[in-house]
Amino acid sequence: MSTDIKKEEGFDGQKAIVLPRPILIKNCVPNPLLSGIYITDIGFYPKAKFHYRERDHGIDQYILIYCTDGKGEVKIEGLSYTLNSGNFIVIPAEKSHSYASDRNNPWTIYWAHFKGHLVKSLIGLLVKRQKGYKGSVQFNESRIKLFDDIYLNLESGYSRDNLYYVNMSFSHFLSSFIFDEKFNYSSKKSSVNPIDISIEFMQKNLHTTFTLNAIAKSANLSPSHFSALFKEQTGFAPIKYFNHIKIQKACQYLQFTELRIKEIAATLGIDDQYYFSRMFSKIMGVSPQDYKLRRETLRENKSL
Template structure:
């Protein structure tokens, strides 16, 4: 690929609002701090995770790398990567691993853009997994047969984080992602088993929150949605998630605010309104408290 032509096109075509069907979660700074000191989550944890379908004009250039390791799993289409060791084309059912701090460039193919599952991860054992993967691959890019069960694991991790940042969720995401990496390393040994799990009142309450992110729900309404008294509901919710229901609900709102900021051109007051928060100044303060930077700073950073 002629990268000068690609870059010229990148200059001529503004970054789109996003890719139709895209999903992405960026864990807040304060949550990452919790991951960094909480056993056993600190052994391996996600900082970012997402899915980009037909990601035309997708491009990243990081001359000094980033502090997290990067995994890109190409499902369809094509892409490319430029590493210190050389340039490599990426095809369907290939996995790209970029170790932390490694300079790199990568992007979607101009004519047949890739569809990718991707993740950034850290942790005390993260370098071990990166080393294990690259040794098994004998390179930073290698084939990995498509298995629907593996994609289900990735989607399960995403849905779990999408429901909030309780310690239970973080622990589940951490151990599940470790399993996901293991399925890539030992693909021939991978087999899945599905187990139905009955949802408890906290799970049902979180689903209710997700269905009402555009409204300003009070604690009484949340308790009533699962037919529990206010005190009993608050106690069992905090016992399972580590957060009060309202704080948890606000985390879900901010998570969706991140999506609006990154993938749309909506103004701050419009995003605030979509999330059932009438005062955009309160929304900005809440966002800054949760994410560690203002909505404007977050949008600028991600773009």
């Protein structure tokens, strides 16, 4: 059996770019800003009937396949994964694999091959969050526009600036699969994630001091379940996280207002300014007074 069996009869509207390997070797591999993650091939196959590829020994690139319509099957080292609309999969480098579009309901896919010294860690994060190579994302027009932007810029050539832009953008594109709930966050009118709801509740009530029970109630969860879930998703206990965003707001007050330390503490629901100063110093590594002084000095130096 061949190690690289391919059948592509051509699909109406298909597009693909294979970056010249000498371009990658010269401009990406030795460049510290590009060598972490860079595209080697990229394309879009609509209604790709008879699309099939088999590689017994894998390749030295990772492959992302994102299905937006139809159906297909991917096999990685003998394990089968069915991809429907909204599913994506990452095929690791150097692993035997095959993939095929369903003949009765052929898939429409966006795909890319990529490599770099940061890719293994990045995909490890994706696999950890998705609990496997396959995942699902909500359809988001911004994700498609980002892909098209990458593709169109590559079509215009392989200048150094183009390679910088498309590969930095591609990192963002990949992150949209790892953090689907965060991608294009500003356009999402509401969130069904209880942790996001609780954080929004905190942000709207920075002037208040809450107990764990009160914050958990905002997410309609028991305190114990909420606390465990919150720490799993953010890495912090809820109250500690609440204090962090209070201090984040305090930094803004120190930088952009003439409020005194005592006034800032009161605005954030903290009656004891000395307790506030200790909390600020622990989180920021400097006292509020020193933070304000440093920011003022920085602004003065920039104006010179």
